[in-house]
Amino acid sequence: MYNHRRIIIAIVFAFLSNSVLLAAPKQDQAISQQRSMKYTSRPKEDARTWQEEVRAKLFLLLKMDNSLQGRNSIPFSAKELSRADRGTYLIIEVEINSTSSRRIRVVVTIPNSKDKPVPAVVCIGGHGSDLYSPYDPKTIVGQGPRKKTGSIYKEFGTVLTETGYVTISTTVSQHEVYEKDRLLMAERLWDLIRCVDYLQSIAEVDNSRIGCAGLSLGGEMAMWLGAMDKRIAATVSAGFLTTMDHMEQNHCMCWKFEGLREQVDFADVYSLIAPRPLQCQNGMLEPASQFYVPLARRAMEEIRTIYKDLERPENVILDVHGEGHVIDLPGLIYFFEKHLYENRWKQKIYDMRSKR
Numbered sequence: 001m002y003n004h005r006r007i008i009i010a011i012v013f014a015f016l017s018n019s020v021l022l023a024a025p026k027q028d029q030a031i032s033q034q035r036s037m038k039y040t041s042r043p044k045e046d047a048r049t050w051q052e053e054v055r056a057k058l059f060l061l062l063k064m065d066n067s068l069q070g071r072n073s074i075p076f077s078a079k080e081l082s083r084a085d086r087g088t089y090l091i092i093e094v095e096i097n098s099t100s101s102r103r104i105r106v107v108v109t110i111p112n113s114k115d116k117p118v119p120a121v122v123c124i125g126g127h128g129s130d131l132y133s134p135y136d137p138k139t140i141v142g143q144g145p146r147k148k149t150g151s152i153y154k155e156f157g158t159v160l161t162e163t164g165y166v167t168i169s170t171t172v173s174q175h176e177v178y179e180k181d182r183l184l185m186a187e188r189l190w191d192l193i194r195c196v197d198y199l200q201s202i203a204e205v206d207n208s209r210i211g212c213a214g215l216s217l218g219g220e221m222a223m224w225l226g227a228m229d230k231r232i233a234a235t236v237s238a239g240f241l242t243t244m245d246h247m248e249q250n251h252c253m254c255w256k257f258e259g260l261r262e263q264v265d266f267a268d269v270y271s272l273i274a275p276r277p278l279q280c281q282n283g284m285l286e287p288a289s290q291f292y293v294p295l296a297r298r299a300m301e302e303i304r305t306i307y308k309d310l311e312r313p314e315n316v317i318l319d320v321h322g323e324g325h326v327i328d329l330p331g332l333i334y335f336f337e338k339h340l341y342e343n344r345w346k347q348k349i350y351d352m353r354s355k356r
């Protein structure tokens, strides 16, 4: 009798615990089932078609499909606000038209090197940043209040320009929507696309070698810019690679907009960058609640699928570094040197060899 009862209790317990255990995965499954445009391995041509379809769908969800068409007819009407020569580079603060009725402030740095044209990088800050955050404080030229330049960015904008890149930066950390019928994420992305437009109008810039890089929200926006603007030749997305499930907790929800989750996860957005070079950076000291390395590794496995399908598996890398929520500066510089400045380094090394 005792044994009998014990068996029944065991069965009931097993049944209950099973349903409890199954409850969470079921919910996850419901979310991933919603993700109707998830990338799965397919032939090269089909992968390219998938990218075009997802990009079109995302532009539609961002309500950007109409505005993109008229973009070239918006003059910059650039107004120079200030300028300074820092010896190795020139820094100019400019105001330009982003839309036909909204102006943005951008900062542009141009190296004083002889070899022109040079590659360029759109530098993007995270929450609480402004257009100067990716730079050394001495790079600041404009007037007015400044948010402090954070060391988390390792002054990567200044380092890039000192080593021969044109850089551009604007502010995308706002949480208000500026114009009627727009979305926050769309306005942020739009301003960055306009930064690329503006770079292309600068004589010193080689239009075929434009990259982008950012940390945190800046890493997220680098993902979006690399994914949605095919002119971006190389992307560094730092302190952001994770999953949307994870971003539902412990984070500002500004990443989310209507319809997004039903279509894709971040791995799919990153997959739009393929086969163009992509480096994601995640620090080992990021806690489990933040941009946790094990989660980034899982997401990166998904992204690798399309790079393999497009026969450029070497073009995507997860740079796991020893710090926390910061830019891995050596990793970033190495990546851009490899993908945007390859010939310079080849030449340097060949010159060294021939002098021996």
Ligand SMILES: [Zn+2]
Residues within 6 Å of the ligand: 127, 175, 252, 253, 254, 255
């Ligand atoms: Zn936010």
